[in-house]
Amino acid sequence: MRFGVAKRGPGRRNLVKYSPIQRERRPPFPFSFLLDATMTAQIIDGKALAETLRQSFKARVEALAAKGHRPGLVVILVGADPASEVYVRNKVNGCLAIGMHSEKITYDASVDQAVVLAKIAELNADPNIHGILVQLPLPKHFDEEKVLEAISAEKDVDGFHAENVGALAQGNPRFIPCTPYGVMKMFEQGKVDLNGQEAVVIGRSNIVGKPMALLLINAGATVTVCNSRTRDLKFHTSRADIVVAAVGKPKFVTGDMIKPGAVVIDVGINRLPDGKLCGDVDFASCAEVAGQITPVPGGVGPMTITMLLANTIEAAERKAGL
């Protein structure tokens, strides 16, 4: 985050952003009006970034296909959770739209775990399949860890296999979990320099919170991992330059918890009683304080599937020796 510089963007007035310290040295009248004008966050548009990246993937897919390695992803869905069904459909369609091969394999919720493990073993040995994803959560009778470990680490495009988690923890990632990978791309898009920044991650899941924290650590940030039960969450968030909310609670993070000028990333997707989608961040109040913010929908969501495509293409490129 660079303070005290004019921001230039399409359709925006050139505004000057001030850090809390600079605000103490606020410009004298008649320029003090700039201060309030700075309180509107810039949006990091995940939908647009996802589209740009997906277009750029097409050439890599065709180059692989020309060498007989068209990237292929299999998505396994167990049960009929409506949200999971939507995610899985979007993953398969996302692949097909850029010329990749993709198929969905579905099982009844009551299926024996051994049947799914046998299918994973078959896919591990299939040279036309470069990525295997088992949609989570699995039904209660499944041992999730056992299923994720059964996927060959070279085809684990989710980045959930212990080998890939270990490589990420060591700062030498092979497959980065898709949602935090997408968030890192959004930081890049927003020209957010993470080195030396205070970052707070709210949420400690294996899918988002933990890998997000590791990526931020690897990028040189000072990282605090909070959760929904953290005592005095505001104490942590209000001194953070970066807040990543992945806690699964609608509008959990409010503007009074945010440091002026901070970057606020909303990973949440919650359905309100009126049917509308909202994130873990109260967008209206946070956008008045933050320097940059991601919307829901149209923020992190489209980036998750985009990075799944990226990981699958990468898997195919490695296999092809590219």
Ligand code: GUN
């Ligand atoms: N369920 C929710 N998010 C994810 C994800 O990123 N990968 C898988 N496999 N399941 C999920």
